[in-house]
Amino acid sequence: MSTFRRAFLFNGIGTKPEKLLNVMTPQMLEKFLSYQHDEFRRLGLSEDLSENAPMDRIAAEWLISLISDRVVYEHYIENGIIPDIGMGHSSGIVSISACFGAVSHEFAHEIIMMNRATMRSLSESGEKQDMGTIIGMSIDDVNELIAEKHFSADDVMVGSANSRICTMISGREDKVTELLDAAQEAGAIKVIPFKIGLAYHHPIIAKHSDEYVRFCGSGEYHAPEYPVLSIFDGRIMTDGEDLKKENQINILNPIRWDLALKKLEELGVTEFYDVSANGAIGKFSRINKRKGRIYTFDEI
Amino acid sequence: MREITEEIRQEIQDMVLDYYADECEVDRDEITMESNPQEDLGSDSLMFVELIEMTAEKYDLDVKLQSIGKYMLKSPMDTMKDVIDMICKIYQYGNDIVNL
Numbered sequence: 001m002s003t004f005r006r007a008f009l010f011n012g013i014g015t016k017p018e019k020l021l022n023v024m025t026p027q028m029l030e031k032f033l034s035y036q037h038d039e040f041r042r043l044g045l046s047e048d049l050s051e052n053a054p055m056d057r058i059a060a061e062w063l064i065s066l067i068s069d070r071v072v073y074e075h076y077i078e079n080g081i082i083p084d085i086g087m088g089h090s091s092g093i094v095s096i097s098a099c100f101g102a103v104s105h106e107f108a109h110e111i112i113m114m115n116r117a118t119m120r121s122l123s124e125s126g127e128k129q130d131m132g133t134i135i136g137m138s139i140d141d142v143n144e145l146i147a148e149k150h151f152s153a154d155d156v157m158v159g160s161a162n163s164r165i166c167t168m169i170s171g172r173e174d175k176v177t178e179l180l181d182a183a184q185e186a187g188a189i190k191v192i193p194f195k196i197g198l199a200y201h202h203p204i205i206a207k208h209s210d211e212y213v214r215f216c217g218s219g220e221y222h223a224p225e226y227p228v229l230s231i232f233d234g235r236i237m238t239d240g241e242d243l244k245k246e247n248q249i250n251i252l253n254p255i256r257w258d259l260a261l262k263k264l265e266e267l268g269v270t271e272f273y274d275v276s277a278n279g280a281i282g283k284f285s286r287i288n289k290r291k292g293r294i295y296t297f298d299e300i
Numbered sequence: 301m302r303e304i305t306e307e308i309r310q311e312i313q314d315m316v317l318d319y320y321a322d323e324c325e326v327d328r329d330e331i332t333m334e335s336n337p338q339e340d341l342g343s344d345s346l347m348f349v350e351l352i353e354m355t356a357e358k359y360d361l362d363v364k365l366q367s368i369g370k371y372m373l374k375s376p377m378d379t380m381k382d383v384i385d386m387i388c389k390i391y392q393y394g395n396d397i398v399n400l
Contacts, residue, residue, distance in 0.1 A: 135345040136365040165349050165365065184373070187366030187398075190345035283346045 004267040007229075008076070008083040009285065009294075010069055010099070011276035012090030013062035013112070014194070017049070020068040020277040023298070028277075032071045039067065039109055055116045062112050066095050066105075068277045072297045073099040076273055079300050083273070085236070087229045087264065089257055089281060090160070090200065093243075093250050099275070100224035102243040107219040111247065114215045115198075118251075121208035122198065128173035129199035131159060132180045136189030138164040139258070142179075149182050151175060159201035160255035163286035165189075170202035170254075200251045209251055216247040231255045234263045261285055265292065273297075302392050309388055315358070316351065316384050323347050333381040348383070355387055363390055367398040374400075 024032060036047060045060045046052050052060050069092075076083075088096035091112065098108035122129065134142060139161035146156065156171030156179050169179055176199075180191040199205050221240030228237045230246055232253055237243060264272070270292040274282040282294040321328035324341040337343040349365065356363050368390060377383050389397050 136349060136369050141366070166346065184369075187364075187369030189349055189365055189369045189372065283344070 004084045004227075004264070004269050006082070006084045006271045006273065007264050007269040008073070008086040008096070008099075008226075008273045008275055009281045010086065010088035010092030010096040011065070011274075011281040012088075012092045013065045014196075015065055015276065015278060015280050017061055017064040019280075020064065023277050024068075024071065028071050028075055031074070032067055035067045035070065035105075036064065039063065039106070042106070043109065043113060055119050058119070059113050059116050062091065062115065063109055065276075066091075066098070066108060066112060069095040069275050070099060070105060072275050072277050075297050076275070076300065081273060081300060083226045085227045085229060085264065085267070085269065086224075087231060087260055089162075089231065090250065090255065092275075092281075093231070093246055095275070096228055097221075097224070097243050097247060100226050100228060102221050102224040102228075102240055103219050111212075111216055111219075114212045117211040117215075118198065118205065118209045121211075122205075125208065127204075127208075129171065129197060129202075129204065130173040130176040131168060131170045131194040131196055131199060131201075132176050133162075133192045133194070134167045134169065134180065134183045134188045135191070136165055136187070137167055137183060139167050141186075142167045142169065142183065145182055145186055146179065149179070151179060154204070157202055158254055159199070161258045162255075162284045163258050163261075165286065166284040168201070168255075170199040171204065172199070173197075201254050203252060206252050212251065213248050216250075217244055219244075229260055229264060231257055231260045234260055257285070261287060271295065301396070302394070304388055304392050308391065312355075312387050312391060313384050315355070316380070316387055319351055319354065320347075320380070320383075323350075331380060333379060333384075335380045336378060337380060337383055348377075351383075351387070352390065355390060359391055361390065361394055363394045363397075367395040371397045371400060 040047050045056055049057050049060055086096050094108050094111050097103045098105045139158050142158055156169055156175040158167055159170030160168040180193055184191045221244040223239045272294040274294055274296045279296040317328050317331055320341055324343055377386055
């Protein structure tokens with residue numbers, strides 16, 4: 001029998017706060033508000049998001065995703081759903097590091113706040129970056145389009161192969177827009193520009209993220225309570241040092257979520273638990289439905 | 301082109317309405333032909349892709365998403381009626397939908 005049956009999946013940032021909070025039970029929401037109150041006060045953020053300075057507001061919205069993950073994670077644990085392994089998509093790595101006990105929640109939140117340093121550096125440079133999602137195309141379809149249209153990998157590339165029907169791209173803003181337009185023309189079901197001003201999971205962000213990467217490496221990391229699968233190379237990580245490296249390389253490297261999910265299936269995982277409150281990760285993840293199932297917190 | 305009977309059309313309509321009711325967690329009775337899938341029901345494009353895949357499996361269709369995507373440029377879907385018509389066209393034309 002496989003050691004790994006249950007996997008917890010952590011989503012990255014980017015979901016609007018109301019989409020997470022509106023689906024929580026009253027008890028979960030109460031817990032969320034208590035965590036949020038303490039952390040926002042500690043970090044000098046206003047709970048009224050509109051009162052924050054622009055970059056603080058973005059960081060505050062992203063923190064809400066992490067705090068929401070924590071509440072959903074604790075809901076699963078309190079209901080006896082214990083993971084055998086876990087995996088985090090993009091900043092979901094920060095989230096899983098905290099929930100699985102490799103770092104404190106406070107340190108995880110400070111990592112999220114450090115994104116402001118990256119935003120500041122980019123803003124000062126005048127460089128324009130962006131990301132986007134192409135629905136209805138696989139990584140191979142998108143790479144074919146990149147080759148056909150002669151885009152350079154330095155300008156735009158696949159930032160995350162989420163599944164055979166959902167591919168995220170990242171790079172220079174003008175090239176991201178051009179590639180999204182080309183994908184639409186080539187028959188994508190939908191293209192979505194993020195308009196986030198950052199090219200996470202593309203090497204061009206490296207020169208603006210020194211401070212972020214350094215900060216990720218500055219904290220104290222412990223062995224996680226449960227193993228974590230790397231979304232970059234499919235390694236099973238069981239010690240703190242592994243998690244530290246994963247956090248440090250996270251925003252600079254493209255993700256193979258599709259392959260990592262496949263690896264979980266090969267390891268014998270049949271129950272996937274979506275830790276995002278609104279089931280976001282289950283929507284873009286594709287598993288073999290004959291063998292496994294993705295659960296959301298409201299189904300348990 | 302594949303013939304579509306009234307019976308199949310009704311079956312597709314039921315399948316689509318049941319699917320959106322289930323996925324969007326709304327009563328089927330609340331969904332009308334004029335409902336906007338995204339604004340009124342909170343659905344998204346990934347949900348639509350899953351519906352296409354479900355349809356292809358149910359009716360053993362070989363259809364590429366990109367053929368449908370190209371057709372959607374000419375014929376956007378604003379209502380549930382549009383979605384049902386689209387699925388019926390996919391049933392009838394498969395990849396040739398792109399030539400309509």
